[in-house]
Amino acid sequence: MSGFPRLTAVADHAVLVEFADAISDEAHSRVLALDQAIARAPMAGLRECVPAFVNLLVDFDPLATDHQAVSQALRVLLAQAAAPDRRPTQREVLVCYEPPFAPDLPEVAQRTGLTPEAVIAAHLAGAYQVFLYGFAPGYAYLAGVPAALRLDRKPAPVRGIAAGSVIIAGAQCLVTTLVMPTGWWIIGRSPTRILTGQAQRPFLFDVGDHVAFRRVSAADFDTAERANG
Amino acid sequence: MADAVLSILRAGPHVTLQDGGRRGMMRFGVPASGPMDRKALIVANTALGNAPGAAGIEVSLGGLEAECTSGAVTLAAAGGGFVIEVDGQRLGAWQVFTLRAGQRLVVRPGPWGSWMCLAVAGQIERPEWLGSLATHGPTGLGGGRLLAGETLTITQTRLLPDRALPCPASARPRHLLHAVAGPQDRFFSPQALADLQEGPFRLTSAYDRMGVRLAGPPLVPTGALSIPSEPILRGSIQVSGDGVATLLLADHQTTGGYPKIATVINDDLDGFVQCRPNQSVRFQLIAPQTAITIARQRAASFQRYLAQFAS
Numbered sequence: 001m002s003g004f005p006r007l008t009a010v011a012d013h014a015v016l017v018e019f020a021d022a023i024s025d026e027a028h029s030r031v032l033a034l035d036q037a038i039a040r041a042p043m044a045g046l047r048e049c050v051p052a053f054v055n056l057l058v059d060f061d062p063l064a065t066d067h068q069a070v071s072q073a074l075r076v077l078l079a080q081a082a083a084p085d086r087r088p089t090q091r092e093v094l095v096c097y098e099p100p101f102a103p104d105l106p107e108v109a110q111r112t113g114l115t116p117e118a119v120i121a122a123h124l125a126g127a128y129q130v131f132l133y134g135f136a137p138g139y140a141y142l143a144g145v146p147a148a149l150r151l152d153r154k155p156a157p158v159r160g161i162a163a164g165s166v167i168i169a170g171a172q173c174l175v176t177t178l179v180m181p182t183g184w185w186i187i188g189r190s191p192t193r194i195l196t197g198q199a200q201r202p203f204l205f206d207v208g209d210h211v212a213f214r215r216v217s218a219a220d221f222d223t224a225e226r227a228n229g
Numbered sequence: 230m231a232d233a234v235l236s237i238l239r240a241g242p243h244v245t246l247q248d249g250g251r252r253g254m255m256r257f258g259v260p261a262s263g264p265m266d267r268k269a270l271i272v273a274n275t276a277l278g279n280a281p282g283a284a285g286i287e288v289s290l291g292g293l294e295a296e297c298t299s300g301a302v303t304l305a306a307a308g309g310g311f312v313i314e315v316d317g318q319r320l321g322a323w324q325v326f327t328l329r330a331g332q333r334l335v336v337r338p339g340p341w342g343s344w345m346c347l348a349v350a351g352q353i354e355r356p357e358w359l360g361s362l363a364t365h366g367p368t369g370l371g372g373g374r375l376l377a378g379e380t381l382t383i384t385q386t387r388l389l390p391d392r393a394l395p396c397p398a399s400a401r402p403r404h405l406l407h408a409v410a411g412p413q414d415r416f417f418s419p420q421a422l423a424d425l426q427e428g429p430f431r432l433t434s435a436y437d438r439m440g441v442r443l444a445g446p447p448l449v450p451t452g453a454l455s456i457p458s459e460p461i462l463r464g465s466i467q468v469s470g471d472g473v474a475t476l477l478l479a480d481h482q483t484t485g486g487y488p489k490i491a492t493v494i495n496d497d498l499d500g501f502v503q504c505r506p507n508q509s510v511r512f513q514l515i516a517p518q519t520a521i522t523i524a525r526q527r528a529a530s531f532q533r534y535l536a537q538f539a540s
Contacts, residue, residue: 011464011492012520016412048253052461052484057460059255062495062524067517109368133258134458134484137368140258141458143230178368202359203257 005030005078009067013047017074018055021130027054028131028143032084032208034077043073051133051207064136088129088210093175093192095123095166095213101189108168108185111151113118120215122146122189128173128211133203136196140205145171153183164190166213191216191224233300235381236331241291243438245357245364246372247346249282254359254484255460262371265344265438265479265502268400268531269308273348274417276305276394277387278326283293284355284362284372284478285348286381290505292337295373302386303350307358307394309342309503323394341402343436351386365478366438397534399527403500404510406493409468409520413488416450417468422514425447425466425490430474431511435486435507438480440467443510447472450488458484464493466512478502494520496527 006018017034035051038058045065050057060070096106097120109116128144145168153169159181161167166175167184168228175190176182194204205211216224239272247270250263264270264287271281286293288311305325306313313320314335320326320346328334336345355362355372362372375381430445449472461467465477467487476493491514493501504510515523 009517010407010412011409011462012494012496012517012524014462014492016460018412021456048255050255050483052459053457055457055459057255057462059462062521063528066521132458133256133485135258135482137254137259137365137370138257199360207256 005069007074009071014057014059014061015067015070015074016055016057017078021056029083031056034074035207036084036086037077037080041077043070045070052134084208086208089206089207090210091205091211092189092214093211093219094216094224095188095190096216096218097188098218101165101218101221102187104185105187108149108151108187112148114148119149119187122148123168123173124213124215126173126213128213130205130207130209130211131172132207136178138182138203139174140194140203142211143171143175145173152183154185155183157181157183160181161186162189166190189221191221191228193228231300233302233328233383233386233534234298235295235328235383236298236377237375237379237381238294238327239377239424240293240375241289243287243289243366244291244375245366246284246353246362247287247364247440248284248362248372250363251361251371252358258483259359259365260463260479260481260483262361262365262438262479264308264346266308266346266400268499269344269350270346271460272307272323272394272400272535273346275539276307276392277303277348277350277389278539279348279350283348285346285519286338286375288345288347290343291337292335295334295381296333296336296445297328298380299330299331300386301327301377301385301388301390301455303327303389304334305350305394306345307348307349307396308345310339310396311342311345312337312339317385321393323396325389325392325394327388327391338385343505344502349383349386350385350389352423354382354384394538395534399500399504399534401500402503402505402508403497404504406497406501406506406510406512407520407523408464408491408493408512409540410491410514411489412492413456414490414522416456417448418451419488420491421448421490425512426514428511428537430511431509432504432506433504436524438478440475440477440481443474443476445474448474448490454487456486458486461485461489464495464498465489466491466493470540476501487540494523496524528537
């Protein structure tokens with residue numbers, strides 16, 4: 001049962017386009033390509049698109065169109081678009097790995113058999129890409145944690161983790177936007193705001209953007225935080 | 230006087246400012262939010278001559294008490310069968326009325342329903358988030374919760390005559406929900422899909438603006454519990470590994486890795502949220518094209534209903 005891309009009707013107002021059952025760069029690249037193709041040539045009745053790892057949800061107004069018409073328009077776009085044609089934008093995120101911002105750094109070092117400095121170097125060396133947003137506003141899942149740092153999440157979430165925490169689990173990294181519980185490993189804190197508070201560009205990343213982390217000292221962290229106001 | 234000030238004396242949990250919602254932001258992790266019963270706010274706004282999605286106050290079963298400390302403003306109440314009193318005098322649950330300086334408004338749960346909306350003939354002064362006053366409950370972003378001790382300023386107030394609003398049968402709690410199977414129904418046995426339709430499913434007390442956990446026959450997925458996180462909608466019936474179903478609502482997460490056995494059609498959700506914990510619902514699976522037909526019929530009939538009292 002392959003038949004990808006697979007188009008599935010959802011409720012009375014959406015179509016889910018799936019490119020694979022498991023996460024792969026190729027499937028995600030097709031998600032981005034279709035997302036861009038729709039943005040260039042939106043079909044009648046389109047309300048919004050939600051890109052995820054291996055699939056894309058296309059939400060429409062049922063008073064204006066239906067699953068069949070949307071699916072037909074999607075098949076035309078799918079026949080054209082195989083790869084994203086827009087060069088990904090490079091974004092920079094500052095991160096401070098010093099206490100008290102990196103409570104899990106010692107345990108991550110212990111579990112990976114690296115020194116804390118080597119964990120930091122490995123994290124900075126990762127090539128990260130925004131795969132999707134989810135869970136909470138501005139929670140951007142960055143794929144690209146190097147193999148040496150991939151750990152299963154903790155058995156139980158820890159509560160009250162500060163906004164701005166840089167956390168990792170498996171191949172994913174994210175910068176939290178709210179105080180929330182998390183079972184991921186907290187290896188730093190960022191003064192860079194993913195929810196920017198700016199009307200022109202309320203979210204720092206678009207799905208598909210590339211991200212590099214830049215190390216800052218606690219003093220630079222404080223300066224950057226003050227600049228955030 | 231052009232402004233009115235409401236002083237919040239008491240507000241239950243989940244009493245928030247809401248408007249027509251924030252569309253187009255799911256790709257950034259932000260659901261539309263907006264009222265749980267979206268039609269209630271549209272009815273109340275229409276009665277005041279407002280735009281259908283103008284900002285108002287959504288009141289939960291926790292209730293609300295407020296005093297008008299200056300000015301005067303006309304309000305419209307719709308949604309559920311709540312008890313509404315001004316200075317101890319009971320009004321209709323669906324009603325246009327005016328609150329004047331010194332008067333006290335009480336909204337508390339009545340014989341039926343879980344959510345009601347108060348529209349205002351004026352402009353609520355609160356900061357928007359992403360172009361909307363709709364409150365995202367889990368974070369409080371948007372117009373925000375109403376809290377005791379706060380004041381709410383309404384500018385450009387208008388005064389309109391009192392009148393009762395008709396409460397249509399379609400606004401009552403909806404216990405039969407139409408749903409389209411999937412998008413991950415392939416992870417469920419035919420028996421689980423039959424059980425979904427057989428039910429019944431009881432609303433548990435784990436019920437807030439994000440969703441409601443249901444108690445009913447277990448719908449155990451047959452595999453693939455680690456599906457890659459994928460988009461979720463208002464109306465998704467998400468099933469955890471132990472077979473427990475949760476129906477996602479206004480402040481739903483935008484992605485998640487639990488399989489969705491079916492998705493409830495949009496129009497049934499406004500009536501569904503008026504059910505209370507311990508009440509039961511059933512699901513009926515329908516074809517996508519039937520879902521579209523129902524959406525169009527319901528929208529046309531709602532427009533006819535609104536036309537009766539549009540000012």
